[in-house]
Amino acid sequence: QVHLVESEGGSVQAGGSLRLSCIASGQTFSRVPTGWFRQAPGKEREFVANIGWDASSTDYAHSVKGRFAISRDNAKNTMYLQMNSLKPEDTAVYYCAEGYQFSRPTALRERYVYWGQGTQVAVSS
Numbered sequence: 001q002v003h004l005v006e007s008e009g010g011s012v013q014a015g016g017s018l019r020l021s022c023i024a025s026g027q028t029f030s031r032v033p034t035g036w037f038r039q040a041p042g043k044e045r046e047f048v049a050n051i052g053w054d055a056s057s058t059d060y061a062h063s064v065k066g067r068f069a070i071s072r073d074n075a076k077n078t079m080y081l082q083m084n085s086l087k088p089e090d091t092a093v094y095y096c097a098e099g100y101q102f103s104r105p106t107a108l109r110e111r112y113v114y115w116g117q118g119t120q121v122a123v124s125s
Contacts, residue, residue: 004024004116009119017083020081034079047107050106058070064083069084094119098113099111
């Protein structure tokens with residue numbers, strides 16, 4: 001069983017920045033694609049960004065492209081999401097997730113096996 005733990009989110013004003021991290025337990029982190037999703041009140045959980053198991057590829061939702069950056073450090077079993085130029089519409093609970101070993105990263109929720117508990121990000125105007 002893998003456990004994912006996100007760092008504490010926070011509250012910022014529009015235009016500000018936050019960095020989220022996600023630490024994974026277990027021995028498989030370096031072999032799995034990982035991703036970030038978010039869920040705003042009353043909305044479905046949506047894809048934010050993903051990164052391949054070897055960090056050779058990244059992908060972003062159109063709404064965050066150019067503002068967010070995903071990265072990972074396999075030696076630390078940790079994934080990051082740097083969020084810049086935050087907007088009120090970025091307000092949501094953010095979740096990290098792990099996919100299947102050696103699979104290609106994807107934006108599909110059902111292709112992720114393990115999920116963190118979520119962390120709140122609030123952006124005020």
